[in-house]
Amino acid sequence: MDDCIFCRIVEGKIPARKVYEDEHVLAFHDIAPQAPVHVLVIPKVHVRSIMELEDEGLAGKIVTGIRNVARELNLDEKGFRVVNNMGQDGGQTVFHIHFHLLGGRTLTWPPG
Ligand code: 5GP
Ligand code: ZN
Helix, strand or coil: CCCCCCHHHHCCCCCCCCECCCCCCCEEECCCCCEEEEEEEEEEECCCCCHHHCCCHHHHHHHHHHHHHHHHHHHCCCCCCEECCHHHHHHCCCCCCCCCEEEECCCCCCCC
């Protein structure tokens, strides 16, 4: 999709600090980090939100990508948080599905 920032990152038209990539999934550092580690994990194909993520195979590949990123960034022992914001009340601002992987400090609960 031409007007989607994350599709443009996948295409290499907008730069991003990539941390992980495989055939289906890309992960890169968030431009406005909310924790010492704040990475966005996205499918390479355009899917608007979790409500449109109907391909269960792709959903599984995203989860595998999240695990691989966590291992690569050494978060797997201490832990981390995965967040998906959906729609207006969820606080979604980019309408290409993405999973925030947050870590590197003890995270508080509940979120705001
Ligand atoms: P949302 O609010 O939709 O859950 O999260 C969107 C996230 O994308 C935000 O945390 C925001 O900082 C991040 N973001 C927006 N534009 C860019 C960009 O051009 N590059 C990167 N790396 N992150 C972005
Ligand atoms: Zn997109």
